[in-house]
Amino acid sequence: MTELIFFINQVVISGVVLGSIYALGAIGVTLIFGILRFAHFAHGDMMTMGAFIAFLLAMGCAALGIVTPIPTGFLVLPLAMAIAAVIALGIDKGFYAPLRKRGARPVTLLIASIGVTLMIQGLIRLFFGAGSWSFFDYGETKTIMRIDTSAIGSTRPLVFTEPQLLMVIVTIVAVVALHLFLTRSKFGKAMRAMADNADLAQVSGINTQLVVRITWLIAGALACAAGTMLALDVSLKPDLAFNIVLPIFAAAIVGGLGQSYGAIAGGFLIGFAETLAVFNWTVVLRPLAGLLPEGMMLPANLALVPTEYKLTVAFVILVVTLLVRPTGIFKGASS
Amino acid sequence: MALIELTDVVGGYGGAPILNGVNIAIEQSDIGVIVGPNGAGKSTTLKAIFGLLKVHSGSIVYDGRTVTNWLPDRLVPVGLSFVPQEKNVFTSMSVEENLEMGAFIRKDDFSATLASIYDMFPPLKDKRRQPAGELSGGQRQMVAMGRALMSQPKLLMLDEPSAGLSPRYVGEIFEQIVKVNQAGVGILMVEQNARQALAFASKGFVLAGGKNSFTGTGRQLLDDPDVARSFLGG
Numbered sequence: 001m002t003e004l005i006f007f008i009n010q011v012v013i014s015g016v017v018l019g020s021i022y023a024l025g026a027i028g029v030t031l032i033f034g035i036l037r038f039a040h041f042a043h044g045d046m047m048t049m050g051a052f053i054a055f056l057l058a059m060g061c062a063a064l065g066i067v068t069p070i071p072t073g074f075l076v077l078p079l080a081m082a083i084a085a086v087i088a089l090g091i092d093k094g095f096y097a098p099l100r101k102r103g104a105r106p107v108t109l110l111i112a113s114i115g116v117t118l119m120i121q122g123l124i125r126l127f128f129g130a131g132s133w134s135f136f137d138y139g140e141t142k143t144i145m146r147i148d149t150s151a152i153g154s155t156r157p158l159v160f161t162e163p164q165l166l167m168v169i170v171t172i173v174a175v176v177a178l179h180l181f182l183t184r185s186k187f188g189k190a191m192r193a194m195a196d197n198a199d200l201a202q203v204s205g206i207n208t209q210l211v212v213r214i215t216w217l218i219a220g221a222l223a224c225a226a227g228t229m230l231a232l233d234v235s236l237k238p239d240l241a242f243n244i245v246l247p248i249f250a251a252a253i254v255g256g257l258g259q260s261y262g263a264i265a266g267g268f269l270i271g272f273a274e275t276l277a278v279f280n281w282t283v284v285l286r287p288l289a290g291l292l293p294e295g296m297m298l299p300a301n302l303a304l305v306p307t308e309y310k311l312t313v314a315f316v317i318l319v320v321t322l323l324v325r326p327t328g329i330f331k332g333a334s335s
Numbered sequence: 336m337a338l339i340e341l342t343d344v345v346g347g348y349g350g351a352p353i354l355n356g357v358n359i360a361i362e363q364s365d366i367g368v369i370v371g372p373n374g375a376g377k378s379t380t381l382k383a384i385f386g387l388l389k390v391h392s393g394s395i396v397y398d399g400r401t402v403t404n405w406l407p408d409r410l411v412p413v414g415l416s417f418v419p420q421e422k423n424v425f426t427s428m429s430v431e432e433n434l435e436m437g438a439f440i441r442k443d444d445f446s447a448t449l450a451s452i453y454d455m456f457p458p459l460k461d462k463r464r465q466p467a468g469e470l471s472g473g474q475r476q477m478v479a480m481g482r483a484l485m486s487q488p489k490l491l492m493l494d495e496p497s498a499g500l501s502p503r504y505v506g507e508i509f510e511q512i513v514k515v516n517q518a519g520v521g522i523l524m525v526e527q528n529a530r531q532a533l534a535f536a537s538k539g540f541v542l543a544g545g546k547n548s549f550t551g552t553g554r555q556l557l558d559d560p561d562v563a564r565s566f567l568g569g
Contacts, residue, residue, distance in 0.1 A: 186439065189428070193436045196425040203385065203419060205411025205440040205486060 001154040003284045011275050013160050017233055019271025020171035024226035025241070026251035026263035027178065028219035034195030034258030035215045036100070038109035042116035043223060044245030046088060049120050050224025051231035051240060053087075054080035055133060062138040071142070073135045073232045074166050080228060081221040088220025089213060091116060117242065124238040132237040163232040174225060175264060178218070182260060187214055195258050247274070247314035254321045256328030265329055270314045277304045277313045336399065338363045338490055338521045339384065344393035346383045352391060353379045355545035359523070361538060363489060366512065366522040368536035368553065370529040370566060376545040377525040378420065381492050384523075385417045386410060398489065412440045416488035420495045420525075423479035426468030430459050433467050433478050437485030445485060452481040455511060473504030480508070484515065491515060493524040497531075509535065529566060533557050541566055 025047055032040045057076035061068070068075050095112055104112075136142045143162035181188040187210070194201040194211050202208055227241050234240075251270045255262025281302040289298050305313065321328060337360040347353040354376050361367040369377045382388050384395055386406045395403045402410060407417070416437075425433050434452055438445040453460040456477040462470060467478050476496060483491055496512065497505040505528060513535055516522050526532035533539050536553030541562055549562050556562050 186435075189432055189435060190439060192428060193425050193432075196427045197422055200419065200422060200425060201436070202407050203387075203417050204436050204482065205408050206436065207408050 001149070001152050002156050003287065005149050005154045005156045005158055006283050007279070009156070009159050011272070011279050013164065015268070015272035015275040016168055017164050017271075018275060019268035020167055021226050021230045021233075021267075022244070022248055022251045022271050023264045023267025024171060024174060024222045024229075025244070025248040026255065026267045027260055028222050028226075029248060029252040030255065030258055030260060030263040031191070031195075031215050031219050033252065035191065035198075035212055036096070036109070038106040038113070039249065040219075041110060041113040041245065042091070042120060043113075043219070044241040044243075044248065045117045045120035046084065046091075046220060046223040047227030047230065047241035048124060048238065049087065049227070050080060050084040050220070051227035051236055052124055052128065053083050053224065054228040055135060055231065055236055058135055059138060062140075070166060071135060071140060071163055071232060073163070073228055074170070077170070077225060077228055081224045084224030085217040085220040088216045088223070092212070092216045121238050121242065128238065130238060132235045134235045135232055161233070163229070167229040167233065170225060170229065174222060178222075178260060181218075187211065191215060247311060250314040250318040254318055254328055256330035259328065259330035262328055262330030269329075270317060273317055274310050274313045278307045278310050279303060337361060337396075338365075338398060339523070340396045341380070341384070342394050342396070344380070344383055344390055344395060346388055346390040346393075347379075348388050353388075353545050354383060354390075356393065356547075357383075357542065357545070358547050358550070359540055361490070361521050361523050363519065363521040364516075365537045366516050366535060366553075367524070367538040367540065368529075368532045369523070369525045369540045369542060370533065370556075371542035371548075372566065375542040377542055378494050379545075380542065381417065381494050381523070381525060384492065385415065408440075411486050411488075414487075414489035416483040416486050416491050418479045418483045418491070418493045418496065420498055424467040424470075424475050424482070427466055429464050430467055430470070430478055431463040433482050434459075434485050437482035440486055448485055448487060452484060455484075455514070456481060473500050473507070476500060476504070476508055477511075480511065480515075484520075488520060490521040490523065493522070495525050495527055497526065497528050505531070530557070 025043060029040060029043050032038070032043070054073055054076055057080055058072040061072045061076060066072070095116055096109055099109055099112055144159065145162060145165065146157035146159050148157055182192055183189070190201065190206045190211050191214065193204070193206060194208060198208065231240060247270055251266035252263050253266070254269060255264070255266030282298050282300060285298055285302065292298070339359070339361050341357050341359040344354050344357045345352050357376065357380050359367065359369070359380070369380060371377050379388065383390050386404060390403050394401055397415065398413065402413070425436060428436070434449055438448065453463070458474055459477055459481060462474065467475060470478065480493070480496070493512070496508050500508065509531065512522055512524070524532070533553040533556050539551055539553045539556035540547055541549035541556060549556060549559065551559070
């Protein structure tokens with residue numbers, strides 16, 4: 001039982017946490033691709049930017065002496081998401097919309113988004129330096145929850161942090177809200193219609209400009225949520241989410257580009273695959289060590305890949321998916 | 336006054352114009368059919384009305400106002416609707432969602448219109464939760480027409496509604512078009528099945544090389560020996 005709890009602590013909890021962050025990021029990437037048909041490379045940096053917005057708001061709360069029962073980062077999240085959504089809209093207005101108006105091709109927009117990536121990172125470094133920050137350096141502590149599991153015969157407790165628990169709740173709320181928006185609301189359906197067939201959406205009289213704006217608002221807000229959660233789980237630095245933008249793209253492509261549910265599935269798939277790949281199986285297999293023939297021992301580390309190569313797992317899955325099912329799990333666009 | 340009137344319309348996608356002076360006039364009570372050889376600019380004419388390509392000169396007047404080069408999001412609210420020939424349904428969305436998208440511009444309750452579409456095309460009612468992409472060609476065409484009718488247009492434009500359909504469905508679709516017209520919607524359609532379509536058309540336009548070569552009632556075109564020889568296969 002101890003081994004099972006160890007497995008849950010190391011794989012299930014980390015997988016859910018990483019999967020949540022990938023999923024929320026990948027939804028934004030996939031929505032933007034579905035509506036505007038280009039790979040928005042700056043999405044990772046929109047996440048980082050969102051995290052810094054939440055950080056500033058949380059510091060503001062700390063300065064005002066506001067004490068909250070839950071980490072302030074979560075409390076200010078709705079406001080931070082709103083601000084990030086408006087900034088995302090501004091980024092589109094300032095950089096991408098003028099290019100689209102001139103009939104720029106997707107590759108031009110992709111390059112422009114790399115420019116936006118560098119600008120956002122540069123701006124963050126300008127104001128916050130290159131070092132790392134933490135939400136928990138200002139009086140708050142990261143509550144670690146330990147659930148005693150001796151009842152089921154385990155000597156190890158189930159361990160997770162308060163931000164991790166809240167993060168899962170935020171992800172569930174965000175995904176359910178997005179689902180209801182896409183399937184019940186007029187503009188949600190219009191978004192799906194435009195991703196499905198932009199010409200027909202236009203012919204139907206759908207205000208495609210407005211759909212584009214709504215897409216940026218949602219993508220920006222979700223990016224902020226994902227970035228803030230990542231920052232609360234680890235720490236805040238200018239290249240926080242830039243480092244995970246590739247697995248996020250992998251998640252979006254594996255799920256099927258343009259498919260929101262695919263992005264969620266892809267996010268969790270890649271999140272779990274990464275944590276499983278770096279999991280040290282020796283601990284779980286130790287009870288079976290007695291069965292090994294004389295002279296053979298379990299190696300100290302039986303992980304599939306060393307932790308520093310964790311990111312490659314995403315690409316292995318991506319390559320296999322593209323070979324076996326080029327349109328992704330949920331049959332997205334094949335480009 | 337004509338519901339829609341095209342006067343000497345010249346236009347194209349940039350480069351050489353495809354339309355070189357098209358003249359069309361339709362009353363709300365009319366079924367107008369545009370026929371002609373491939374590349375004559377039949378579909379292009381519909382697209383020009385619907386703002387999908389640039390009109391360089393000439394005018395398009397709809398219901399008393401000049402709508403030349405208006406975009407669809409302005410045309411649909413004033414009462415124009417268009418069924419493209421291909422890719423005319425949202426394949427990943429359910430039949431009912433497709434119809435709802437047709438009513439996107441409406442702010443009132445459109446459930447009565449939805450019910451009337453299901454009355455018109457009974458097979459759609461049973462399949463209303465099914466993705467439109469899973470439907471047969473004929474049923475897709477019903478969804479496409481239904482979507483276009485959800486905005487309660489005064490003028491419905493159809494680009495080859497019978498293309499790729501089995502003869503059984505062709506007759507059914509034509510029957511529905513006549514019914515829609517009887518309910519007070521002007522029809523302007525492009526059709527390959529020229530003989531069959533001109534039989535119920537009140538106005539016929541033969542285009543060739545991007546301009547009118549014959550204009551008359553459907554009957555006149557069918558009876559004209561020149562039209563018959565050049566466009567209707569004898």
